[in-house]
Amino acid sequence: MLTYILNVNDMPRNKPITVLLVEDEAIIALAEKQMLERNGYSVIIAHSGEKAIEAVNQRQDIGLILMDINLGSGMDGTEAACVILKNHELPLVFLSSHTEREVVDKTEGITSFGYIVKNSGETILMASIKMALKLFNAQLSIKAQGLAIEHAYADLQVSNEDLQQTVEELNATNAELEKSKALLSLGEEKYRFLVENNHDLIYTLSIEGIFLFVSPTWTKMLGHSVDEVVGKSFIPFVHPDDVSSCLAWLKKVVDRGARLENSVYRVRHRDGSWRWHNSSAVPLQDERGRVIGFEGTARDITEQKRVEDELSDEKQFTEALLESIPGYLYVYDLEGRLIRWNKKHETMTGYTAEELSHMTMDQWFEGEDAVRVAEAVKRVFETGYGEVVAHLLIKGGGKLLIHSTGARLQVAGKTYFTGVGIDITKRAQVEAALRVSEAKYRTLYEILPLGITITDTQGMVVESNRVAQKILGLTAEQHKTRNIGSHDWTIIKADGSPMPPDEFASTRALREQRLVENVRMGLVKENGTVVWLNVSATPVPLEGYGVAIAYMDISDRVRDEDSIRALSAEIETRARKRRT
Structure with missing residues (x-):
């Protein structure tokens, strides 16, 4: 016994029609x-x-069936349709990518309300479904009226009036049948309308590649009139660099005897520009199964290609930027798995990309370093940023001292930990060596029995040791207020005459940028006493520094020399008196 569904028009208006999609x-x-x-x-x-x-x-609520024909293993769509329609009266439309005659022939003899080729577009599919529902409702009406006719004939023996009514109902049924035929004709007209107004370009090619048909969309899409295209080979319209790939693609359609998609190529617009198209095609076969042409659709993807090219350029830029980072890049997920890195990560640690893909954060550090790193990672997730200096374990058992910075990263609702690690092993070694050198310098600076003063490039005193402060009678702060070429200094020569600033050993060394040695200078203090100095000065080859001045208090030696000269003069005087 057949199971009937309600007429779609009798269903509640606010309740959507349920479609059974068999795919x-x-x-x-x-x-x-x-x-x-x-x-x-x-x-x-x-x-x-x-x-x-x-x-x-x-x-019980299924209102329409969309049935694919090829359903893989098991029964195909036509077999399933026969079983369903044997016990249920439902509108059924075949939806398939096959246009081969033998496939379409399999649907003949099965009560269906349409055969739709996949990828015909949303507009065609929706129009076909509406048409199928209308035809099915018409058929239900006809069937209902047919049943009424049967009842009328049964009552013919009872009433002649019933007979007349039955005849009228039969006439009405015929009228409905004519209406159904008109609806079918209208469906064909609508299909033609949809082809002509489809946003995708529809075309038919001969086996030689001659256009037999193109839809009016060609003109909207590429500027040529239909007459300029039909009867012409497709080759002049295709970019020279893409012709060979298009020919190979069409040959593959012939060899496979089935639909192929995603042929991407450039087509010449009437204005001379090139537009990117993505095409799909099916082979057209004669009654003997020979391929005699192609039928296909093409979509303009110029804007899509432009966006893809921009994304590709952006990706290349990003990759180059990541590789230019002076350290290794890392991205970890919340489980501590390393999911992204740059090439420098491999070269610095010695691990291959395959090995890195299986590594987690806790494998890189040990001991106190692991504790500090864990605390830094915690700060990243709490505040968004953190940094740490720790020893990174590398392949082969070695270690690198790394200064690592990290930041919290949110992508598509997921949280990640990303950052950069800089190898500061050599820098740390250099800094340690500098600290040792600085300590040695400071030790010598303070224990040498020489006064040492250092200036900037303008001659201002920036530093002096304790011996200098003692010799000059100035505190370190007082010394820093002095310029080596100023008149704050009262300096005399060995003969007691004033020494101008431009003759000071320090000013000469600063001016001439050379070593000036063993200049005897007398420093006259405020109380009138003279401190005699032996001064040497040399430029300091460091940015921001002027000269280093070393001086020794030779006052005792000068006094001894004066005493010796006085004694020699006295001896000479006595000797002359004896001779006379």
Whole structure:
């Protein structure tokens, strides 16, 4: 006994029609489901013919079936359709990527309300579904009226009036049949309208590659009139660099005898520019199965290619930027797994990319370093930033002293830990050596029995040791207020005459940028006493520094020399008196 569904027009207006979508490929099924739901339909999916039969037997709310023909293993779509329609009266439309005659012939003899080629577009699919529902409702009406006719004939013996009524109903049924035929004709006209107004370009090629048909979309998309294209080879319209790939693609369509998609190539616009197209095509076959041409659609993807090229350029820029970082880059997820790194990460640690892909954060540090790193990572997740200096374990058992900075990163709702590690092993060694050198310098600086003064490039005193402060009678702070060439100093020569500043050993060394040695200078203090100095000065080869001045108090030696000269003069005087 057949199970009938309610007429769609009798259903509540606010309740969507439920469509049973029979499709074995999950991704295609999901895309078609989303398309139907966008247009107000409720959708259930069956991935096999057996599941489709089970769904129809269990549910009473199915209003239409979209049936794929090739359903993989098990029964195909035509077999499932026969089983379903044997026990249920439902509008059924075949939805398939096949246009081969033998495939289409399999659907003949099965009560269906349309055959839609996949990827015909959302507009065609929705129009075909509406047409199928209208035809099905018409058929239900006809069937209902046919049953009424049967009842009328049964009552013919009872009442002649009933007979007349039956005749009238029969005439009405014929009128409905004519209406159904008119609807079918209208469907063909609508299909032609959709082809002519489809946003995608529809074309037919001969086996030699001659355009036999192009839809008016060509003119909108590429500027040429249809007459300029039909009867011409496709080759002049395709970019010279893409012709060979297009020919190879068409040959593959012939060899496989099936639909192929995603042929990407450039087409010449009438204004001379090039537009990117993505095309799909099916082979056209004669009654003997020979391929005699191609039918396909093409979509303008110029803007998509532009965006893809920009993204590619941006990706290359980002990759170059990451590789130029003077250290190793890392990105860890919340589980501590290393999920992204740059090439320097491999060269610094000695691990291959394959080895790094299996490593976690806790494998890089040990002991106190591991504790400090864990605390720094915690700061990153709490505050968004952290840094730490620790010894990184590298392949082969070695270690690198790393200054690592890290930041919290949010991508697509997920939290990551990213940062850069700089190898400061050599810098730390140099800094340690500098500290040793500084300590040695300071020790010598303070214990040498010489006064030492250091100036900047302008001759201002910036530093002096304790011996200098003692010799000059100035504190360190007082010394720093002096310039070596100023008149704050009262200096005399060995003969007691004033020594001008430009003759000071220090000013000469600063001016001439050379070593000036053993200049005897007398420093006259405020109380009038003279401190005699032996002064040497030399430029300091460091940025911001002027000269280093070393001086020794030779006052005792000068006094001794004066005493010796006085004694020699006295002896000479006595000797002359004896001779006379």
